[in-house]
Amino acid sequence: DGGITQSPKYLFRKEGQNVTLSCEQNLNHDAMYWYRQDPGQGLRLIYYSQIVNDFQKGDIAEGYSVSREKKESFPLTVTSAQKNPTAFYLCASSIDWGGGYEAFFGQGTRLTVV
Amino acid sequence: KNQVEQSPQSLIILEGKNCTLQCNYTVSPFSNLRWYKQDTGRGPVSLTIMTFSENTKSNGRYTATLDADTKQSSLHITASQLSDSASYICVVSIKAAGNKLTFGGGTRVLVKP
DSSP states (O other): OOOEEEEOSEEEEOTTOOEEEEEEEOSOOSEEEEEEEOTTSOOEEEEEEEETTEEEEOTTOTTEEEOOSBTTBOOEEEOTTOSOOOEEEEEEEESSSSTTSOOEEOOOEEEEEO | OOOEEEEOSEEEEETTOOEEEEEEEOOSSEEEEEEEEEOTTSOOEEEEEEETTOOEEEETTEEEEEETTTTEEEEEEOSOOGGGOEEEEEEEEESSTTTOEEEOOOEEEEEEO
C-alpha cells in the first residue's frame, strides 16, 4: 500500500518545547517537502529536499529544522524559536525535484501550542 | 511578486447544481497549473495538471480550463455531490526558481442537499 504517511495526526506543544513531526514515504520518491497551512492562506514552503543528505530552506524556514538521512524519511522539528507554530503541517513528495512532477501529500499534522 | 488569487473564497451550492471556481495568477514564467481538492483536515489530492499548451482538461465531473494569455484558470464542477464539499486549491509552477509551486488560498465549497 504505497503512499506518504505523517504522524501524529494531532500534536500539542508547550511553550519552549521542540517537537518533531514524522513524514515517511514508500513511493521511492527523491524529492520531499514540508509545507505550513494557515486558515485562508495558501501553503507555504518550509523546507525541501531534492535528494538524500541534502535539503534547502523554503520561504519560511526560521524556527524549523529538518534532516534527510534516508530516502524514505524527512522529519521536521519545530523548535522553540518558532514563535507562532500553531498550524496544519503537510509533507509531500515527488518523483523528482521540480514543478513538472506530481506532488503527493500526506494527511497532515495539526500542531497546537498549549 | 508571484501570486495566485482564487475567487470566491467560499460558496454554497445545492446538490446536483454546477459551479465554477476562478484562479488568476501573476506567476511568470509559467510552467504548469494544477487544481487540488482538499477535504477538511486532510492533505490535498490532485485533480488536474495543465501545461502552457493545454487549455482544457477533465477528470470525471471536474473540468479545468486555462487561458495562458490572460493568466486565468477555472475549475468547473458538474452535477455537484455532497462529497464535493471541500477546499479547491489552484497551484502554479514557476519555470524559474527550480519550478517552485505557488499556492492560492483556496475556495471552500459546501454542497447542501
